[in-house]
Amino acid sequence: MNAERAPEPAVVELGLYGPFTLRSLKDGQDLSLRPHKSRAILAMLALAPDQRRSRRWIEERLWSDRGPQQAAGSLRQALVDLRKALGAHDDILIADREWLSLHPGALRLCPAAETGGELLEGVSVRDPAFLRWREAEHRAASGAAVVAGLIRADVTPAGEPVTLRCTTANLPGTGSGIVAEIISARIAADIAEHLTACTIAPNGGGTVRPAADLEINCNVIEDNGICLAFIKIVHLASGRVLYSRDCRFTGTATALAGSEALVQTAWEAAERTVARVPHVLGVARNAPKSAALGQLALHKMFSFNEVQLAEADRLMEQAWEVEGNTVHLAWRGLLQMVKAIELGQARKPELHDAALSLTAHAMERQDGNATVKALVSQTRAMLFGDAVAAGQAALAALEENPRNPFALQAMAVAKMLAGDGEEAYRMSALGRSHASRSTFRHWWDAHHATVCVATGRLPEAIRAAEAAAFAAPSLRPAYRYLLSLYAHQGDLDRANSMKERLEEIEPGFTLDRMLGDPDYPVRTLRSTGLLGQLRKLM
Structure with missing residues (x-):
């Protein structure tokens, strides 16, 4: 398909911010590309790390509701439309039976600053899988832009923490007023676990409100057995609303304060605020700079790709060096664990040593941070099998x-490491529920699938693993569980689909390796005897 004709470098320019544009760099001709799925194909190839994707990967994001044969036919037709639009430049697209790619250097992406608008707003595809991919690309692009700006900044950021002020319109001392104060204080505390921040009193001890970066406003009303809390977080200098949501509950304000709905809302409010702080506070201070680096690292970390994991480690190290927030040390420790287990390097002493050193340093400096203690606990449990240290750190985290x-x-x-499966299941289900609105909820879904397999709850394990794969299409553990669980229940077609995805x-993935390599990361599946049915696929 014209792959042998090497075009000159940068023969076309593609704009993906604002209206979709594609033009020839030779004569300025507008290369009309009207079918939106053809636009989507070009966008997905252009934004891929090496501008290369498998046919099946693209089919799963543009025709996820169709069978493999029908999706493959639809892709072939979309490629015909794309080549027609490219005209004389159709040789920038390279295609074979398995892969699609762009000729190296033939396409130039127009920078966002030149076109304005949001990423891919000129591509209208309703497939939920495509929308999830676009959202992930948008988050990564936004984070990268902020980080690039922070790293380029000439001004040395100041060391002041982000200041938070909690306010309410409820009367002080009333039941609703006290509950409103509790809610906003919880959100402030959750923010401070991920971002260097401090809370200042609403009136500073006097009649004049002190200056603050963010205001956490919560108001609570009760009426006819219904309690409603309205939460709004605002950047005071610009008036920009970083988070806004109402939380409804049948019952009293006092009952609302301890409800699951409120816990979910408070965690969501804190997480989304931390992600948006760098966009409103900019480059002048260390706290938003390190937060931006850490947020971008997390998005790369959960890809489980070797290159992305290395980049995540580098970004977390930079985040730590910027201001010394211990949470980034703890995340780096967990990253060493993920690399050691996931990339077949479990016996590499440098990863073990790095994880041990980072977690020890984090515990020395953690200053009452529950997230730091929790991450240290998981690293000690999953990499070293240290049930005592893991249990003590987890208990300390829950006490905080x-x-x-x-x-x-x-x-x-x-608890799972200590052999208490039922308590492990209860804790896992509760944590997963608390994080149900998290951007990274797939992390809890994947862990819950492991606990459910270990405790014999196989249908629930399938649901949790499916949720993880849906939210994070590159999360390998979810597909390993689904491969084994589908095969175990006799659904070999779906099992084969998971094998192809892996x-x-x-x-280097093969069924032989999954079945026979004792270092391959499927310990729970192996110990529960769920790998045996995979032989039917060989």
Whole structure:
């Protein structure tokens, strides 16, 4: 398909911010590309790390509701439309039976600053799988832009923490007023676990309100057995609303304060605020700079790709060096664990040594941070099998913040290591529920699938693993569980589909390795005898 004709470098320019544009760099001709799925194909190739994707990967994001044969036919027609639009430049697209790619250097992406608008707003595709991919690309692009700006900044950021002020319109001392104060204080505390921040009193001890970066406003009303809390977080200098949600509950304000709905809302409010702080506070201070680096690292970390994991480690190290927030040390420790287990390097002493050093340093400096203790607990449990240290750190994390989803997940892992499966399941289910609105909810879903397999709850394990794969299409553990669980229940077609997916996202994956390599990361599946049915696929 014209792959042998090497075009000159940068023969076309593609704009993906604002209206979709495609033009020839030779004569300025507008290369009309009207079918939106053809636009989507070009966008997905252009934004891929090496501008290369498998046919099946693209089919699963543009025709996820169709069978493999029908999706493949639809892709072939979309490629015909794309080549027609490219005209004389159709040789920038390279296609074979398995892969699609762009000729190296033939396409130039127009920078966002030149076009304005949001990423891919000119591509209208309704497939939920495509929308999830676009959302992930948008988050990564936004984070990268902020980080690039922070790293380029000439001004040395100041060391002041982000200041938070909690306010309410409720009367002080009333039941509703006290509950409103509790809610906003919880959100402030959750923010401070991930971002260097401090809370200042509403009036500073006097009649004039002190200056603050963010205001956490919560108001609570009760009426006819219904309680409603309205939460709004605002950047005071610009008036920009970073988070806004109402939380309804049948019952009293006092009951609302301890409800699951409120715990979920508070965690969501804190997480989304931390992600948006760098966009409103900019480059002048260390706290938003390190937060931006850490947020981008987390998105890369959960890809489980070797290159992305290395980049995540580098970004977390930079985040730590910027201001010394201990949470980034703890995340780096967990990253060493993920690399050692996931990339077949479990016996590499440098990863073990690095994880041990980072977690020890984090515990020395953690200053009452529940998330730090929870991450240390998980690293000690999953990499070193240290049930005592893992249990102590998880308990300390829960004592600091009994609502923290990381702390609950850490205790679930520690309990499983100690042989208490039922308590592990209870903790895992609670942590997963608390994090149900998290951007990274797939992390809890994948862990819950492990606990459910270990405790014999196989249908629930399938649901949790499916949720993890849906939210994070590159999360290898979810596909490993689904491969084994589908095969175990006799659904060999779906099992084969999971096998093909693992072959795409995991270099060197084979069923022989999954079955026979004792270091392959399926310990729970192996110990429960769920790998045996995979032989039917060979």
